Amino acid sequence: MTGLSMPHVLLHGLPPQRMSCTPVWVSTRSYHGRMGTRDRILDAAEQAIREFGIAGATTRRIAQRAACSEALLYKHFAGKEEIVLAVLLERSPALGPALAKLRSSVGEGDLDAHLVEFTGKTLEFYTRAAAVAGGVLGDPPLMAGFRSxxxxADLGPHLPIEALAEILRAERQAGRIAAGVDPGAAASLLMGACFHRASLTHFVDLPDDDATWAAAVVDTLFRR
Known part of the structure; x- marks a missing residue:
């Protein structure tokens, strides 16, 4: 995909069949600590989205904040849709490493503790991504381009759910999850709960802390 760091894209949309191979993050910043043009554009886009929302974060505003011309912006990205996708993927906490860690511990260690940790990482990801995703949903033309x-790129928010389901299936085969638990449904419920809580936190202050909530979700879903 033009303009996107594929290793980092894979971290967010890791298909189940690729879970055994953990991509390595390759920084786009120079070894001398200077920020490259592409990084400046993404930082400027994230700032513009926070300040003006998706609709108000025009390519002109992004270019102004990145101290570059719109023409240079289009040398790095095909359009606004690609910039928004890159911000969502590269400026949010990655789910890929959390999934890879969970996958590597199948059959070993404290499963509840592993799942609670993963739930916390998933909540962190959705909380950070909610503002950008909400803006995309509210802009039909942008949403159409985003879906396309x-x-x-064979990416999408369903892939981490499928990857988690595969991990839960392996844990069930190892006898660490009850035989009656449906891995696909459990994965959808866990990640759906994280998405819902992340959305709520943008509107209200919730009474329980995230760690307590994560432990309660895991206990409810996987209690023997």
Missing amino acids: MLAK
Whole structure:
């Protein structure tokens, strides 16, 4: 995909069949600590989205904050949709490492503790991504372009759920999850709960802390 760091894209949309291979993050910043043009554009885009929302974060505003021309912006990205996707993927906590860690511990250690840790990472990801995702949903033309890009790149928010389901299936086969638990449903419920809580935190202050909530979700879903 033009303009996107594929290793980092894979960290967010890791298909189940690739879970055994953990991509390595390759920084786009120079070894001398200077920020490259692409990084400046993404930082400027994230700032513009926070300040003006998706609709108000025009390519002109992004270019102004990145101290570059719109023409240079389009040398790095095909359009606004690609910039937004890159911000969502590269400026949010990655789910890939959390999934890879969970996958590597199948059959070993404290499963409840592993799942609670993963739930916390998932909540962190959705909380950070909610503002950007909400803006995309509220802009039909942008959403259409976003869907098209995800389809072409074989990416999407369903892939981490499928990856988690595969991990839970392996744990069930290892006898660490009850035989009656449906891995796909459990994965959807766990990640759906994280998405819901992340959305709520943008509107209200919730009474329980995230760690307590994560432990309660795992206990409820996987109690023997």
